[in-house]
Amino acid sequence: MDSPAPSADLPAAPPPTAPPKRTGKPSFMEDMIVTAFGFATSTGVAWLSWWMAAHWDFAIYTWMFWFVVPMGAVGCGFAAATGYWLGARLFNHRPSKWMLFNIVLVSFTTFFAIHHFHYTNDQVMGRPLSSLMSYEDYLVEVTENMTYKSSRGGSNTPGTPLGKLGWGVAALQVIGFSVGGFVVHGMLLGVPYCGRCSKYLSQKKTKVARWKEPEMWRSAFDEVAGLMQQGQLQAAIDKHATLGEDRRTHVNSMLTLLLRKCPDCEARRLVLTARRTNGNQLDVVASASVNTEEPLHMT
Numbered sequence: 001m002d003s004p005a006p007s008a009d010l011p012a013a014p015p016p017t018a019p020p021k022r023t024g025k026p027s028f029m030e031d032m033i034v035t036a037f038g039f040a041t042s043t044g045v046a047w048l049s050w051w052m053a054a055h056w057d058f059a060i061y062t063w064m065f066w067f068v069v070p071m072g073a074v075g076c077g078f079a080a081a082t083g084y085w086l087g088a089r090l091f092n093h094r095p096s097k098w099m100l101f102n103i104v105l106v107s108f109t110t111f112f113a114i115h116h117f118h119y120t121n122d123q124v125m126g127r128p129l130s131s132l133m134s135y136e137d138y139l140v141e142v143t144e145n146m147t148y149k150s151s152r153g154g155s156n157t158p159g160t161p162l163g164k165l166g167w168g169v170a171a172l173q174v175i176g177f178s179v180g181g182f183v184v185h186g187m188l189l190g191v192p193y194c195g196r197c198s199k200y201l202s203q204k205k206t207k208v209a210r211w212k213e214p215e216m217w218r219s220a221f222d223e224v225a226g227l228m229q230q231g232q233l234q235a236a237i238d239k240h241a242t243l244g245e246d247r248r249t250h251v252n253s254m255l256t257l258l259l260r261k262c263p264d265c266e267a268r269r270l271v272l273t274a275r276r277t278n279g280n281q282l283d284v285v286a287s288a289s290v291n292t293e294e295p296l297h298m299t
């Protein structure tokens with residue numbers, strides 16, 4: 001039920017030299033450890049969000065784009081999601097589907113944490129908020145009296161209170177905050193993983209061939225990808241090393257060869273990616289990849 005995405009995984013069949021098999025499936029404990037990291041960074045971000053609101057009068061968490069896109073919460077969520085990334089990579093845990101549930105749960109917690117920091121620290125006319133009302137009342141108060149101001153910060157113009165709509169805005173903030181976690185979850189599933197050793201293929205080497213002409217990658221890609229398809233992987237690496245022009249500027253096409261290796265065994269993944277300029281950005285136009293146990297050398 002919680003099998004990792006097969007695309008990035010290596011074949012599970014162990015060769016004769018393989019170390020003893022360990023479980024490659026994410027366990028409940030692993031999820032909890034990764035969640036704990038995400039929870040820690042989320043609480044840190046919640047504290048920072050309150051601190052900025054209290055000291056700089058800038059509640060970044062509440063910043064909306066086009067009134068409905070919770071960009072501030074999304075930004076905070078990305079900062080908080082570094083914890084999931086860190087925890088997963090440090091302990092070589094693959095996040096499961098349950099992880100997504102945890103991410104939403106932590107996002108809810110963070111919403112309440114931010115308000116709790118305000119509740120316990122803010123004052124109204126010299127009196128601490130916590131002495132004036134209960135936390136529940138404060139939550140209702142702050143949500144239903146949420147306003148949209150024409151400008152943030154020192155502006156004194158009162159905005160329009162949102163009333164019950166404030167709960168919708170709060171929901172948008174929670175959703176926005178969880179986006180970062182979802183993206184990190186997807187990124188982690190995209191990192192190739194050695195199911196045999198339960199490790200991310202963390203050792204990597206990259207080589208890039210560059211050209212001025214935007215279409216120069218085409219024949220080069222066919223040549224290198226062809227060698228990869230025939231299983232001549234070292235030849236593909238050597239061929240790629242001879243390609244490209246010696247330039248750093250006016251680069252309009254690139255062919256990148258990425259070699260990843262499991263830190264504990266001979267599992268490798270070779271990925272060839274062709275990129276071409278499109279306006280101001282480089283678009284991926286073609287890619288090829290192969291998994292292998294063969295020893296490969298890239299200088």
Ligand SMILES: [Zn+2]
Binds near residue numbers: 197262265266267
């Ligand atoms: Zn391995």
